Amino acid sequence: MFERFTKEARTAVQGATEIAERERSESIDTRHLVITLAEGTGRAPAALVTCGVRPDDVAARARDAVRRGEVLDAEALAAVGIDLDEVSRRADETFGKGALDRAARKGSRRRKHWPFTADARKALELSLREAVRLGDKGIDDRHLLLGLLRADCPGGRILESALHDAGSDVAALRAAAEHESRAA
DSSP states (O other): OGGGBOHHHHHHHHHHHHHHHHTTOSSBOHHHHHHHHHTSSSHHHHHHHHTTOOHHHHHHHHHHHHHHTOOSOHHHHHHTTOOHHHHHHHHHHHHOTTHHHHHHHHTOOOOSOOOBOHHHHHHHHHHHHHHHHHTOSSBOHHHHHHHHHHSOSHHHHHHHHHHHHTTOOHHHHHHHHHHHHHHO
């Protein structure tokens, strides 16, 4: 599959790896991919802009989620009575501001390879399916974006939230990304 990645898609995946390293993440997940796509210069950020979403806002949301270690679905946890914000507030109150962040980073070690999470691998696989569906020979940043939108993942939820706040939706972003394909 990776042989079909264009230079911009390879750059996006490499950027996600670099972000995971800088943030001392244990693995590369879809939030890392969202950051690098939103901060990129390809057609994915243009599709976001078409939907009224600022790419820098999407990147900031994803970076914030990575720094908070927010892999868990806060809404799902709230449904069973767990408030992530309250847990974080109490940890800060007891152990000092940023206690959970420090604890997570203290346990991280430098490594040469960061594995992809299952949802990131699924999003990459879905990007291939999107390229095939659109009749494109290569996988570029738009296909990565479309794969993230199809996968049930934290990165996709960040995109959905940004779209909602901008008064748009996933269908509009999918259409904009597909239009970027025809415009190229």
